[in-house]
Amino acid sequence: MEFLDSIPTGRTATVNPARASVPRAVPQAVDPRSAHLRRHEGGQTVWRVQCGDLINRERCVTVFVDDRQVVLVGPPGETARMTGSQLGQLRTALNEAAKLAER
Template identity: 75%
Template sequence: MNSISAPRAQIHRRSFAPAGAATRPAMPAADPRAAQLRRYEGGQLVWRVQCGDLINRDRCLTVLVQDGQVVLVGPPGETARLTAGQLGQLQAALTEAAKLAER
């Protein structure tokens, strides 16, 4: 084993922003329930809230902001049934989306 140690090379880490980051709006103060649901899909910020339908199949509600308006998309041709926890998540997502739409 060699007792002479070479100086360690300094590693410079660069921060790489994801594609489209420059066009992303600043995030409002997030409710933790909404933050778990929020993601960018195709450059569009969306919230997805899990729910069920009337025969207990897994479905989701999608919340997004488009042209300064909040858009709520339900399961196609389905009814969305939410638990109290899922309703809280939807409320948090709608609140956050409304704040973003006001900008």
């Protein structure tokens, strides 16, 4: 199995290697404001939205598409506390991932 870094602190999540190794088309930016959220890792598009937890440690929520489904990964075993701006970023990431999943 291949591992994909899921949060900035170095925790990992597994990814199906068959899907990770297949080159995917790079989508055009749907919303230029989200360009800093979007990255290409292991052959797939991943969005990372910064947030905090209940005791104000920095965390992130990760969004990606797997097998035409949108996957939302929160901080492991934690709560994601988000500002209005961070919620807007998450909404943008989810909208872009949904469009990518429909292709």
